[in-house]
Amino acid sequence: MADRKASSFSPASFGTIPGWQTDDHLAAFDAFRRSAHHVLTRPYRSGSLGIRFEAFAEAYHQARTLSPSNRSEARTFFERCFVPFHVTPDPGGHGGHRGFVTGFYEPQVEASPVRTGRFTVPLLSRPPDLIDIDDANRPHGMDPYLAFARDTGAGPVEYHDRAAIEQGALTGRGLEIAWLENKVDAFFIHVQGAARLAMTDGRNIRVTYAAKSGQRFTGAGRVLADLGEIPLSEVTMQSIRAWFRSNPGRVDEILWQNRSYIFFREASVDDPELGPVAAAKVPLTPGRSVAVDRLLHTFGTPFFIDAPELTVFEGKPFRRLMIAQDTGSAIVGPARGDLFAGSGHAAGEIAGVVRHQADFYALVPRPLADHFSSITDANR
Numbered sequence: 001m002a003d004r005k006a007s008s009f010s011p012a013s014f015g016t017i018p019g020w021q022t023d024d025h026l027a028a029f030d031a032f033r034r035s036a037h038h039v040l041t042r043p044y045r046s047g048s049l050g051i052r053f054e055a056f057a058e059a060y061h062q063a064r065t066l067s068p069s070n071r072s073e074a075r076t077f078f079e080r081c082f083v084p085f086h087v088t089p090d091p092g093g094h095g096g097h098r099g100f101v102t103g104f105y106e107p108q109v110e111a112s113p114v115r116t117g118r119f120t121v122p123l124l125s126r127p128p129d130l131i132d133i134d135d136a137n138r139p140h141g142m143d144p145y146l147a148f149a150r151d152t153g154a155g156p157v158e159y160h161d162r163a164a165i166e167q168g169a170l171t172g173r174g175l176e177i178a179w180l181e182n183k184v185d186a187f188f189i190h191v192q193g194a195a196r197l198a199m200t201d202g203r204n205i206r207v208t209y210a211a212k213s214g215q216r217f218t219g220a221g222r223v224l225a226d227l228g229e230i231p232l233s234e235v236t237m238q239s240i241r242a243w244f245r246s247n248p249g250r251v252d253e254i255l256w257q258n259r260s261y262i263f264f265r266e267a268s269v270d271d272p273e274l275g276p277v278a279a280a281k282v283p284l285t286p287g288r289s290v291a292v293d294r295l296l297h298t299f300g301t302p303f304f305i306d307a308p309e310l311t312v313f314e315g316k317p318f319r320r321l322m323i324a325q326d327t328g329s330a331i332v333g334p335a336r337g338d339l340f341a342g343s344g345h346a347a348g349e350i351a352g353v354v355r356h357q358a359d360f361y362a363l364v365p366r367p368l369a370d371h372f373s374s375i376t377d378a379n380r
Contacts, residue, residue: 008049008296008334009085009362011373017084017361018306019319025074028302028321029063031285035300035325036063038282047297049334050372055365056300078302078321082363085372087303089335089360099335101307101318103354104192104291104328106206106275106284106343109185111178111197119179119200121186126210126263127175130159133214148214159213161259166252177207177266184244187220187255188237190262193328194276196269196343207264208276215259217329223257237352260329275340278326286342287313287320294327296334297362305337307358312350313341318358335360 014020035044039053039060046052059081068074089099112119133142133149133156142149142158149156160169166183178197180186189195193209221235230239244251267276275284278291280299290303301324310318322339331338337360341351364372 008088009364009372010088012084012086012361014079014084017304018308019317020304021075023075023304023319023321024071025078025321026068026071027285027288028323029068029074029077031288031323031325032059032300032302033063034282034285035280035323036060038280039300040064042281044280044299047293047295047301049296051298051301051362051364051368053298053300055368056298058367059365060300078363081366082302083366083369083372084304084361085364087335087360087362090333098357099305099333099337099360101290101305101310101337101339101354101356101358102330103339103341103351105341105347105351106194106196107185107189107192107348108196108198108344109180109182109189110200111180112200113178113203115176115179119181121180121183122176123178123180123186123189123195123207123264124165124170124175125177125265127170127173130211130213130263131156145216146214148211158215160261161213161215162261163252163256163259165213165261166256175263177264178205183251183255184241187258188241190260191219193262194264194278204269206267206269206276208267208278209262210265211263213259213261213263215261217260218258219330220254220258223254236355237348272343275343280325282325284325284340285323286340286347288322289325289340290322291326291328291331291338291340292324293331293333293336297324299324302363303337304361304363305339305358306361307356310354310356310358312353318356321363 044053062081066077068077129151130148131151133146139155146158148159150159195207197205197207199205220240224230224243225232225235230243275286278284302321303324304321306319308317328338339354341347
């Protein structure tokens with residue numbers, strides 16, 4: 001059987017990647033350099049497809065010391081330090097014989113520091129009885145998917161799910177960070193994992209992911225499609241919101257089918273041009289950070305993504321160098337990505353309609369390139 005690592009990559013060249021020469025490599029370099037500084041204190045874990053973190057050492061060193069002044073110099077950096085490989089998608093994935101991209105963003109909504117008659121929907125911090133769980137402390141018979149559980153004092157049990165929490169399971173514990181006006185807004189903040197909050201007391205704060213109840217995520221769009229309410233091909237954030245506006249009495253019925261519940265922590269907005277600090281522990285760069293399958297890929301890996309039918313970002317085919325700096329439970333497979341569109345309403349309008357086939361080119365550090373090429377040839 002062919003090696004999974006080798007079968008996921010095939011050699012490519014910069015000269016044959018559509019749009020490589022015309023992209024803004026300087027914007028991608030700035031995003032890459034943020035990871036280069038972060039890893040000085042905390043290395044990334046290598047993904048199982050074999051792009052080892054250690055192989056980035058020289059590229060990261062150069063990124064920390066160089067200051068390219070234009071796109072051409074930034075492109076030269078990437079061409080000097082990396083070799084492109086086309087990423088083969090999993091059979092039967094969203095994109096068929098190609099990869100698949102969606103979009104995400106950081107919502108921005110009004111919120112109150114206290115509950116009022118208008119603001120009644122809380123965003124909660126991590127409860128003290130929520131514990132991490134793995135094979136070392138998982139009770140016999142507990143779903144092996146669960147990475148979080150409730151500490152009862154007599155042993156871990158599955159944590160309260162969304163329906164239980166929204167019906168009061170955690171009321172009175174003082175976990176509320178802020179209160180929102182709209183349950184649907186809160187749900188999409190859960191989906192995105194972060195938000196900027198314009199507080200009624202004049203502050204601007206950010207909430208970011210802290211933990212989750214642990215159950216599997218079930219998308220509202222999939223539920224509505226399965227019920228015949230929205231054709232699957234027409235499911236977008238915008239169409240889901242429109243359905244909820246037309247069916248306010250059924251919001252809980254749909255949302256509670258997603259048992260997973262997200263807990264947050266408060267964070268500052270240090271640079272309004274950047275997104276939240278995500279899984280790779282650096283601020284996300286709008287239009288340059290991509291969420292990938294963390295089990296397969298290594299954070300910091302540059303990916304050139306060619307999605308010619310995707311034009312919503314700037315009115316022309318999406319062909320950009322992106323940096324792997326986040327992950328998500330729905331992002332599964334070697335050629336599957338979630339593109340960070342930015343913060344606020346305009347970014348949400350972009351992210352909400354991104355569901356496109358795409359070709360992925362992983363930029364493999366040069367110290368690994370010969371090895372990747374040889375094992376790829378051997379498995380053909």
